[in-house]
Amino acid sequence: MIGLNHYLLLATILFGIGVYGVFSKRNAVAILMSIELMLNAVNINFVAINKFIQPSNTIGQLFAIFVIVVAAAEVSVGLALIISIYRHKKSVNLSDFNLMKW
Amino acid sequence: MSITINDGVFIIISGLTIVSALGVVFSRNIIHSALFLVLAFLGVAGIFFELGAGFLGLVQILVYAGAISVLIIFAIMLVMNVEAEKTNLPNPSLKTHLWGACLALLLIITLGTSIWRSELFQVLGPPAVSDAVGLLAELMLGNYVVAFEVAAVLLLLAVVGAIILARGVEEE
Numbered sequence: 001m002i003g004l005n006h007y008l009l010l011a012t013i014l015f016g017i018g019v020y021g022v023f024s025k026r027n028a029v030a031i032l033m034s035i036e037l038m039l040n041a042v043n044i045n046f047v048a049i050n051k052f053i054q055p056s057n058t059i060g061q062l063f064a065i066f067v068i069v070v071a072a073a074e075v076s077v078g079l080a081l082i083i084s085i086y087r088h089k090k091s092v093n094l095s096d097f098n099l100m101k102w
Numbered sequence: 103m104s105i106t107i108n109d110g111v112f113i114i115i116s117g118l119t120i121v122s123a124l125g126v127v128f129s130r131n132i133i134h135s136a137l138f139l140v141l142a143f144l145g146v147a148g149i150f151f152e153l154g155a156g157f158l159g160l161v162q163i164l165v166y167a168g169a170i171s172v173l174i175i176f177a178i179m180l181v182m183n184v185e186a187e188k189t190n191l192p193n194p195s196l197k198t199h200l201w202g203a204c205l206a207l208l209l210i211i212t213l214g215t216s217i218w219r220s221e222l223f224q225v226l227g228p229p230a231v232s233d234a235v236g237l238l239a240e241l242m243l244g245n246y247v248v249a250f251e252v253a254a255v256l257l258l259l260a261v262v263g264a265i266i267l268a269r270g271v272e273e274e
Contacts (some may be wrong), residue, residue, distance in 0.1 A: 006116075007149070013214075018123070019206045020202045020205075026191060029177060029178055033126055033174065037142060040142070047150055047155050047158060058241065061155050061158050061238055062242060064155075065158065072165055080267035081267055083177060084267050084268060091183075
């Protein structure tokens with residue numbers, strides 16, 4: 001029988017995979033993708049807890065929608081930053097992104 | 103303990119989601135990573151459908167699997183300058199891998215065991231209403247209208263900021 005535990009476990013595993021991706025990648029776009037995985041894990045938590053703890057209202061789904069909005073904004077700004085830096089550095093390697101370091 | 107159809111669907115969808123998330127992290131070609139990311143988003147949308155959040159599943163497919171993944175693939179095409187097989191190599195230093203693996207495993211093991219052993223989770227409220235989308239709209243334009251407007255302003259600012267950032271400064 002699938003219960004809330006299973007959904008939370010799935011979200012935890014997705015979040016862990018995202019954390020590992022953020023640490024182990026060099027490509028800035030790949031790190032953005034890992035962050036998206038983590039945000040999706042959080043959304044699963046919101047919706048699952050909404051369904052299993054208080055199914056009569058939809059506040060969890062509302063918050064998941066706000067998370068999706070913020071994620072869309074974050075991805076667009078992040079990719080614009082990456083493209084802008086690529087124009088100067090000809091690289092998307094994070095170890096080359098040291099423009100603000102002196 | 104018998105496995106119902108619902109459980110089978112959950113197991114299949116969650117397996118697909120986890121495998122594609124692993125594909126995002128471990129594939130060495132970033133185009134493959136992006137395509138696995140689309141699969142993972144679709145898997146999460148399936149989880150939403152299974153949880154009875156149909157509207158959110160559709161939003162997930164539209165926004166994540168449609169818009170965000172296309173944006174990511176476009177950005178990859180714009181910034182790719184080496185051959186595709188070498189675009190998404192892992193970080194060469196072993197230390198970051200160890201840190202990342204330790205942190206991820208610690209997170210999964212501690213949170214997973216605590217979730218697994220806890221018995222607190224039961225349905226507390228009354229059963230679900232049929233008109234979930236209407237309820238969502240009432241919340242969004244009722245109690246949470248300020249957050250709704252802030253989200254709208256945030257999206258506008260993000261679009262304008264992204265245009266300005268990506269266009270760059272004109273050289274004089």
